[in-house]
Amino acid sequence: xxxFQIKSFEQEAVVFDTASGDTHYLAPFNVALFQLxxxxxxxxxxxxxxALASQLxxxxxxxxxxxxxxxxxxxxxxGLLETP
Numbered sequence: 001x002x003x004f005q006i007k008s009f010e011q012e013a014v015v016f017d018t019a020s021g022d023t024h025y026l027a028p029f030n031v032a033l034f035q036l037x038x039x040x041x042x043x044x045x046x047x048x049x050x051a052l053a054s055q056l057x058x059x060x061x062x063x064x065x066x067x068x069x070x071x072x073x074x075x076x077x078x079g080l081l082e083t084p
Contacts, residue, residue: 004038004080015080024078032056033071037081048072 005016011028026034029052036043036051043051049068053060075081 006035017079020079022079024080029056029067030071030075033068034075034080037072037075 001018003018005018007014007016008031011031013026013031013034014023015026015034016023032052032055033048036048036055040047040051045068049060049065052058052068053064058064072081076083
């Protein structure tokens with residue numbers, strides 16, 4: 001069984017962590033980021049910024065970089081991503 005079970009609701013999702021038993025709500029931006037990291041584990045931060053901008057039809061800039069950094073920190077804090 002996969003560690004993370006994801007149930008999507010339009011653009012939002014809940015993720016069940018089978019290792020901890022915790023369930024987490026993810027807003028649309030965090031869903032996109034989580035799925036990118038899960039499907040491309042070796043992706044660099046610069047590549048993540050570019051992929052998110054493209055996937056979400058956003059222009060890359062300081063605001064998107066900051067939002068990405070904050071979302072990564074949040075996903076790590078709740079145990080959905082490992083700390084590098």
